[in-house]
Amino acid sequence: xxxxxxxxxxxxxxxxxxxxxxxxxxxxxxxxxxxxxxxxxxxxxxxxxxxxxxxxxxxxxxxxxxxxxxxxxxxxxxxxxxxxxxxxxxxxxxxxxxxxxxxxxxxxxxxxxxxxxxxxxxxxxxxxxxxxxxxxxxxxxxxxxxxxxxxxxxxxxxxxxxxxxxxxxxxxxxxxxxxxxxxxxxxxxxxxxxxxxxxxxxxxxxxxxxxxxxxxxxxxxxxxxxxxxxxxxxxxxxxxxxxxxxxxxxxxxxxxxxxxxxxxxxxxxxxxxxxxxxxxxxxxxxxxxxxxxxxxxxxxxxxxxxxxxxxxxxxxxxxxxxxxxxxxxxxxxxxxxxxxxxxxxxxxxxxxxxxxxxxxxxxxxx
Numbered sequence: 001x002x003x004x005x006x007x008x009x010x011x012x013x014x015x016x017x018x019x020x021x022x023x024x025x026x027x028x029x030x031x032x033x034x035x036x037x038x039x040x041x042x043x044x045x046x047x048x049x050x051x052x053x054x055x056x057x058x059x060x061x062x063x064x065x066x067x068x069x070x071x072x073x074x075x076x077x078x079x080x081x082x083x084x085x086x087x088x089x090x091x092x093x094x095x096x097x098x099x100x101x102x103x104x105x106x107x108x109x110x111x112x113x114x115x116x117x118x119x120x121x122x123x124x125x126x127x128x129x130x131x132x133x134x135x136x137x138x139x140x141x142x143x144x145x146x147x148x149x150x151x152x153x154x155x156x157x158x159x160x161x162x163x164x165x166x167x168x169x170x171x172x173x174x175x176x177x178x179x180x181x182x183x184x185x186x187x188x189x190x191x192x193x194x195x196x197x198x199x200x201x202x203x204x205x206x207x208x209x210x211x212x213x214x215x216x217x218x219x220x221x222x223x224x225x226x227x228x229x230x231x232x233x234x235x236x237x238x239x240x241x242x243x244x245x246x247x248x249x250x251x252x253x254x255x256x257x258x259x260x261x262x263x264x265x266x267x268x269x270x271x272x273x274x275x276x277x278x279x280x281x282x283x284x285x286x287x288x289x290x291x292x293x294x295x296x297x298x299x300x301x302x303x304x305x306x307x308x309x310x311x312x313x314x315x316x317x318x319x320x321x322x323x324x325x326x327x328x329x330x331x332x333x334x335x336x337x338x339x340x341x342x343x344x345x346x347x348x349x350x351x352x353x354x355x356x357x358x359x360x361x362x363x364x365x366x
Contacts, residue, residue: 002349003031005101007112010038014265015107018185025338033099102349110157122348125161128264134164134179135172140293150286163344170294182337184268193253195273202255216307262288276322277301299325
């Protein structure tokens, strides 16, 4: 049995959904302490794990018109850094000393990475983003963000891990022997679905800022069921729904294809259910640009940054080709991922963290 501190990035629900699947398996044989960085993910995890879940300070991207405002996001990060660091130091110091984790599993949350380095706690990164730093990849041809810059930013926030378990649908190779590639994590609810094809397109948007897209979709012949736009009223061929897990899964199961941004979780679930994908990645979000590029590269669909200039009719003519490629990708479950994590936990937990260092630097008033 290991004492595992599982820390989860809170920007979007994909991190929490993926981590929940892994933690459901881990809690059978291990003790868990869980941290996350937004109220939304905290509330989701609190219902499942109770007092084991703790909210810490984190950062979120600033969005406008389907674009990440990089400068404003960085400005907010540095403005909030002093108070955020002090708050996290006080809270995490007490949690760490009380729980004394001998392993950290981290889904792209920076505070836990730095704690792992400081206290020499073995850290297993489990996420899809580290494919950018730990694998040999190609940069999307029309990406505005340079790969070197993105890798540098990731390394600043997440300097190093003992091991990397990277969930990916990309055809890439790891750079080193401490990196392991597995297929994406799939929820039990998805594994149990039997996909069908009805006459509508499912649209899922991370933010509600891409208003131009609605005007373009309104001019097409397709019926669209749309999630992610609060306050919009149904019109013509556009049906707006508030998110519910049951309703969304039913629509994902029955749609003929999906239109998404570039978020990893929904794309992975669409791939598993053999639904072709049209991705419209958020500007200045390299992870989404890479995911969209990979969709095209693997033949699972296509992507565009400007729907006004995209050939929708041509995309639909290629649907049989996309479905053929998706079928050849096969199906999978989470057994390989869970087995790999268990092996790495057993390797890592033999090391002794230096909790005495934390006791020596933490003020008694904390």
